[in-house]
Amino acid sequence: MDNQTPINDNGKAAYVSMKGVGHKYDPRPETPMVVQDINLDIHRHEFVAVVGPSGCGKSTLLRMVAGLLIPSHGQVSVFNLPVTEPRDDVGIVFQKANLLPWLTVRKNVLFPLKHKYGRYSASDEKRANELLEMAGLTQFADKMPDELSGGMQQRVGIVRALLLNPDILLMDEPFSALDALTREQIGFDLLDIWKEHPKTVLFITHSISEAVLLSDRILVMSKRPGTVLDLIEVDLPRPRSSKTINSPRFAELTDKIRGYIYEPNVPA
Numbered sequence: 464m465d466n467q468t469p470i471n472d473n474g475k476a477a478y479v480s481m482k483g484v485g486h487k488y489d490p491r492p493e494t495p496m497v498v499q500d501i502n503l504d505i506h507r508h509e510f511v512a513v514v515g516p517s518g519c520g521k522s523t524l525l526r527m528v529a530g531l532l533i534p535s536h537g538q539v540s541v542f543n544l545p546v547t548e549p550r551d552d553v554g555i556v557f558q559k560a561n562l563l564p565w566l567t568v569r570k571n572v573l574f575p576l577k578h579k580y581g582r583y584s585a586s587d588e589k590r591a592n593e594l595l596e597m598a599g600l601t602q603f604a605d606k607m608p609d610e611l612s613g614g615m616q617q618r619v620g621i622v623r624a625l626l627l628n629p630d631i632l633l634m635d636e637p638f639s640a641l642d643a644l645t646r647e648q649i650g651f652d653l654l655d656i657w658k659e660h661p662k663t664v665l666f667i668t669h670s671i672s673e674a675v676l677l678s679d680r681i682l683v684m685s686k687r688p689g690t691v692l693d694l695i696e697v698d699l700p701r702p703r704s705s706k707t708i709n710s711p712r713f714a715e716l717t718d719k720i721r722g723y724i725y726e727p728n729v730p731a
């Protein structure tokens with residue numbers, strides 16, 4: 464580790480760092496902040512979920528890490544360098560996969576490369592095939608998006624985000640359009656992929672149980688202006704499975720977060 468690497472209180476390297484981050488979209492002094500005073504260090508290859516009431520600024524934080532938005536207060540940095548422009552090294556997965564309907568699944572996965580460089584190589588195609596296989600999509604690689612279920616389309620979106628092998632994976636309510644069973648399964652699939660291809664993940668969700676099931680830590684935000692209510696360590700063993708959901712500790716953690724969300728002024 465070089466001496467440029469910031470260390471947080473636990474002695475681990477901070478990969479993504481937010482220091483005193485605040486933002487308002489409307490710069491007029493009388494308008495309220497959207498997020499305020501956010502301090503967070505995310506370690507390399509850590510899985511951090513963000514939960515909080517609608518409108519508290521979760522997506523705003525994610526856009527800041529991607530460099531799509533520069534905070535009006537404080538600083539976001541990645542590996543000790545301030546984020547000042549859109550980053551190339553992030554993969555983003557949204558609620559909808561937004562696949563191009565006229566391209567096959569494989570070509571959709573390769574599309575960002577084609578768009579960026581005008582071409583892709585045989586080794587890119589090999590990597591696309593490997594990722595599709597890991598996501599259980601090999602037999603759908605030559606199908607058109609409308610031949611796939613919503614869960615499969617979302618898997619394609621994840622594979623597409625991973626193709627460029629980004630170090631940071633930003634996921635904004637990626638499974639919220641899926642039915643409960645598919646959602647749980649794709650969560651486990653995501654954990655398998657994350658294990659094989661470690662990434663630093665920032666995962667926004669409205670589902671408290673999903674946050675607990677998937678993540679290493681959970682940032683709980685207050686209602687607008689979004690501030691940090693708590694940063695909860697999820698000390699559940701990995702690999703996580705359906706058994707995890709039935710464990711007493713899982714219930715304790717979800718209850719604790721529910722306490723914050725439903726009684727935000729009362730310490731949990």
Ligand SMILES: Nc1ncnc2c1ncn2[C@@H]1O[C@H](COP(=O)(O)OP(=O)(O)OP(=O)(O)O)[C@@H](O)[C@H]1O
Nearest residue numbers: 488489497515516517518519520521522523524687
């Ligand atoms: N581009 C923008 N211009 C102006 N206001 C915005 C913009 N984007 C978001 N906002 C406002 O900022 C606040 C936070 O929005 P954001 O989408 O970050 O919250 P969120 O916690 O992700 O919400 P949700 O859970 O409903 O998706 C909201 O009040 C929203 O209306």
